[in-house]
Amino acid sequence: MYGYSDNKDDYLTRLRRIEGQIRGLQRMVEEDTYCIDILTQVSATTRALQSVALGLLDDHLGHCVRDAVESGGEEAHEKVAEASAAIARLVKS
Amino acid sequence: MYGYSDNKDDYLTRLRRIEGQIRGLQRMVEEDTYCIDILTQVSATTRALQSVALGLLDDHLGHCVRDAVESGGEEAHEKVAEASAAIARLVKS
Amino acid sequence: MYGYSDNKDDYLTRLRRIEGQIRGLQRMVEEDTYCIDILTQVSATTRALQSVALGLLDDHLGHCVRDAVESGGEEAHEKVAEASAAIARLVKS
Amino acid sequence: MYGYSDNKDDYLTRLRRIEGQIRGLQRMVEEDTYCIDILTQVSATTRALQSVALGLLDDHLGHCVRDAVESGGEEAHEKVAEASAAIARLVKS
Numbered sequence: 001m002y003g004y005s006d007n008k009d010d011y012l013t014r015l016r017r018i019e020g021q022i023r024g025l026q027r028m029v030e031e032d033t034y035c036i037d038i039l040t041q042v043s044a045t046t047r048a049l050q051s052v053a054l055g056l057l058d059d060h061l062g063h064c065v066r067d068a069v070e071s072g073g074e075e076a077h078e079k080v081a082e083a084s085a086a087i088a089r090l091v092k093s
Numbered sequence: 094m095y096g097y098s099d100n101k102d103d104y105l106t107r108l109r110r111i112e113g114q115i116r117g118l119q120r121m122v123e124e125d126t127y128c129i130d131i132l133t134q135v136s137a138t139t140r141a142l143q144s145v146a147l148g149l150l151d152d153h154l155g156h157c158v159r160d161a162v163e164s165g166g167e168e169a170h171e172k173v174a175e176a177s178a179a180i181a182r183l184v185k186s
Numbered sequence: 187m188y189g190y191s192d193n194k195d196d197y198l199t200r201l202r203r204i205e206g207q208i209r210g211l212q213r214m215v216e217e218d219t220y221c222i223d224i225l226t227q228v229s230a231t232t233r234a235l236q237s238v239a240l241g242l243l244d245d246h247l248g249h250c251v252r253d254a255v256e257s258g259g260e261e262a263h264e265k266v267a268e269a270s271a272a273i274a275r276l277v278k279s
Numbered sequence: 280m281y282g283y284s285d286n287k288d289d290y291l292t293r294l295r296r297i298e299g300q301i302r303g304l305q306r307m308v309e310e311d312t313y314c315i316d317i318l319t320q321v322s323a324t325t326r327a328l329q330s331v332a333l334g335l336l337d338d339h340l341g342h343c344v345r346d347a348v349e350s351g352g353e354e355a356h357e358k359v360a361e362a363s364a365a366i367a368r369l370v371k372s
Contacts, residue, residue, distance in 0.1 A: 003221055004215070004221055004224075005218065008215055008216075011215050012212055012215055012216065015208060015211050015212045015215065016212065018208055019205060019208045019209060019212070022201060022204055022205045022208055023205060025201050025238075026198055026201045026202065026205070029190070029194055029197050029198055029201065030194075030198065032191065032194075035189055035190055035242055035243075035245070035246040035249075036246070036268055036269070036272050038190075038242055039239055039242055039243060039246075039272040039275070039276065040272065040275065042235060042236075042238060042239040042242070042276075042279075043239070043272075043275040043276055043278075043279040044279075045235060046232055046235050046236065046239075046276075046279040047279045049228060049231060049232050049235070050184055050185075050228075050232065050279070052211075052228060053184075053225055053228040053229070053232075054177065054180065054181050054184065056221055056224055056225055056228070057177065057180060057221075057225060058173065058174070058177035059221070060221040060222070060225075061154070061173045061176060061177060062169075062170065062173045063221075064158065065157065065158055065161045065166070065169045065172070065173055066166065066169070068158045068161060068162050069161050069162055069165060069166040069169065072162060073158070073159065073162040076155075076158045076159070076162065077155065079158070080151065080154045080155045080158055081151070082222055083154060083222070084147065084150065084151035084154060086222050086225040086226065086229075087147065087150060087180055087183075088147050089225070089226065089229040090180075090184055090225065090228075090229055090232075091143055091146075091147065091183055091184055092143075092229075092371065093228075093229040093230075093232040093233045093236070096314055097308070097314055097317075098311065101308055101309075101311075104308050105305055105308055105309065108301060108304050108305045108308065109305065111301055112298060112301045112302060112305070115294060115297055115298045115301055116298060118294050118331075119291055119294045119295065119298070122283070122287055122290050122291055122294065123287075123291065125284065125287075128282055128283055128335055128336075128338070128339040128342075129339070129361055129362070129365050131283075131335055132332055132335055132336060132339075132365040132368070132369065133365065133368065135328060135329075135331060135332040135335070135369075135372075136332070136365075136368040136369055136371075136372040137372075138328060139325055139328050139329065139332075139369075139372040140372045142321060142324060142325050142328070143321075143325065143372070145304075145321060146318055146321040146322070146325075149314055149317055149318055149321070150314075150318060152314070153314040153315070153318075156314075175315055176315070179315050179318040179319065179322075182318070182319065182322040183318065183321075183322055183325075185278065185322075186321075186322040186323075186325040186326045186329070236370055236371075239370075240363065240366065240367050240370065243363065243366060244359065244360070244363035247340070247359045247362060247363060248355075248356065248359045250344065251343065251344055251347045251352070251355045251358070251359055252352065252355070254344045254347060254348050255347050255348055255351060255352040255355065258348060259344070259345065259348040262341075262344045262345070262348065263341065265344070266337065266340045266341045266344055267337070269340060270333065270336065270337035270340060273333065273336060273366055273369075274333050276366075276370055277329055277332075277333065277369055277370055278329075
């Protein structure tokens with residue numbers, strides 16, 4: 001239905017792997033792992049999460065453009081404004 | 094001609110202000126300003142630059158969608174892929 | 187033992203909350219939530235994760251400095267290089 | 280005097296190159312360069328600026344630690360808090 005629907009299983013797999021990384025971080029803290037090693041793992045997890053976001057955004061933009069073409073551009077302006085706001089939040093997060 | 098053409102003067106004004114901030118940073122280094130104060134100014138300049146990028150991207154996406162509607166979706170796929178790659182570079186920079 | 191040891195429970199609480207956010211994201215994908223709403227949630231989760239990283243780093247730097255003072259600066263150079271590399275990874279993630 | 284004093288010329292050279300990149304961006308806008316190409320150049324400039332910040336921070340941390348060792352840890356706590364705040368601003372910019 002939405003832009004990412006075709007890749008739903010792929011996103012779920014990636015999010016489950018990220019959940020595993022977060023649990024790994026909890027274990028590292030519990031076991032007093034060296035701080036820098038925890039930070040390395042946090043950076044990897046953040047990158048994995050950002051990569052999910054970039055994939056969702058790519059699917060969404062493709063879907064928006066298809067929708068705009070089919071509807072003759074109706075609502076296209078709001079959709080672009082909404083996507084741009086989401087991109088700004090990603091860049092700043 | 095492009096998405097940002099209507100706001101060209103605005104972008105030039107902002108880029109000239111950023112150029113001034115970069116020259117301000119050079120002065121701070123020359124005058125041995127305290128490091129943390131330089132870093133604060135670097136962060137402000139980076140944010141100003143990212144904000145120009147987000148504006149250009151918003152204009153570009155609006156233009157892409159308009160183009161896709163007019164052309165019936167031709168090249169829309171490549172345009173979205175290209176925009177997504179640019180977004181990924183921004184998020185990682 | 188390490189810099190973050192005093193705040194271990196706090197970090198575990200925050201990481202468990204982030205794990206909950208990741209599971210929330212999986213639910214959103216499963217239930218075909220609107221893409222932009224998922225992206226908003228991804229941004230919030232990324233910020234929470236970055237905030238854990240910044241806390242760990244702050245604790246680590248404090249610990250490093252204390253260690254350097256006690257040991258008369260031994261290994262201080264390597265510790266700073268190691269922390270700087272971790273900061274660079276964070277900034278780029 | 281400060282952490283970066285030994286590398287002052289290097290930082291000035293890099294900041295002058297970044298100033299050139301910003302002027303290049305102004306030229307690109309004036310000449311109606313394709314938006315995506317401008318964004319690529321903005322990303323490169325942002326990375327160059329972040330790299331200056333990471334260098335300054337590395338020099339600063341090294342200097343802080345040396346200072347703390349010499350002074351027996353006096354003011355070390357405030358210095359770490361100050362550096363951590365600067366790192367947080369960098370990560371979020």
